[in-house]
Amino acid sequence: MPTLVTVETSARLHLGFLDLNGNAGRKFGSIGLALDQPRTRLSIRRSPMPEIEGPERDRVAVHLNLLCKHLGLAQDYRVVVEEAVPAHAGLGSGTQLALAVAAGVRRLDSLPLEIDSDSLLLQRGARSGIGAALLARATQVARDAGATRVWLITTNDNLRAIRFYERRGFRIIAVHRGAVDRARMLKPSIPLVAENGLELHDELERELILALGPDAQVSADAHCCDVPPTVR
Numbered sequence: 001m002p003t004l005v006t007v008e009t010s011a012r013l014h015l016g017f018l019d020l021n022g023n024a025g026r027k028f029g030s031i032g033l034a035l036d037q038p039r040t041r042l043s044i045r046r047s048p049m050p051e052i053e054g055p056e057r058d059r060v061a062v063h064l065n066l067l068c069k070h071l072g073l074a075q076d077y078r079v080v081v082e083e084a085v086p087a088h089a090g091l092g093s094g095t096q097l098a099l100a101v102a103a104g105v106r107r108l109d110s111l112p113l114e115i116d117s118d119s120l121l122l123q124r125g126a127r128s129g130i131g132a133a134l135l136a137r138a139t140q141v142a143r144d145a146g147a148t149r150v151w152l153i154t155t156n157d158n159l160r161a162i163r164f165y166e167r168r169g170f171r172i173i174a175v176h177r178g179a180v181d182r183a184r185m186l187k188p189s190i191p192l193v194a195e196n197g198l199e200l201h202d203e204l205e206r207e208l209i210l211a212l213g214p215d216a217q218v219s220a221d222a223h224c225c226d227v228p229p230t231v232r
């Protein structure tokens with residue numbers, strides 16, 4: 001496990017921000033052009049007490065708080081923002097900063113990168129459509145590999161993710177009642193109440209059918225996995 005992670009990301013220009021055609025089902029669409037300068041550069045390491053230094057400290061603190069609560073991590077990090085893309089200048093500063101923090105935390109804790117879900121969690125990419133584009137790409141990769149379905153799990157509190165996947169055809173195939181409660185018994189740092197005030201208890205399993213081959217099965221109804229937590 002690394003002791004120090006440094007993340008560097010470039011600024012970007014948005015070209016063609018309004019979706020004037022309207023066929024995409026949303027108001028915005030864009031092409032991103034990466035720039036060498038300015039850039040965002042930050043480092044993150046373990047610390048006995050949470051510390052954040054450099055520009056954009058308040059925004060980093062918000063992102064770090066959301067990530068740690070979502071991932072069930074203690075907020076024992078020292079983040080130093082060495083450079084930051086100027087805010088409110090049309091250079092993608094908010095998204096770049098948020099995803100840089102997410103990438104740093106995940107790398108430091110040896111967790112896989114999840115750009116699409118982190119974008120939703122940190123409320124980034126809603127205008128540029130980065131989450132939708134990434135999901136579409138992942139779905140196409142699965143289809144090209146011969147997969148007949150894609151499945152995923154969200155927690156019951158994540159309303160943004162629930163809306164996002166529902167709009168893209170992911171149907172509920174199982175409700176795992178108490179799954180988060182059981183995980184919390186192993187990892188007490190998982191919060192009971194989410195940032196939006198909803199209690200965090202269950203997992204929702206969803207799937208998207210990619211192809212109807214001879215072995216493909218479509219779930220007609222969702223089923224419920226009701227397993228009470230056990231104490232040992």
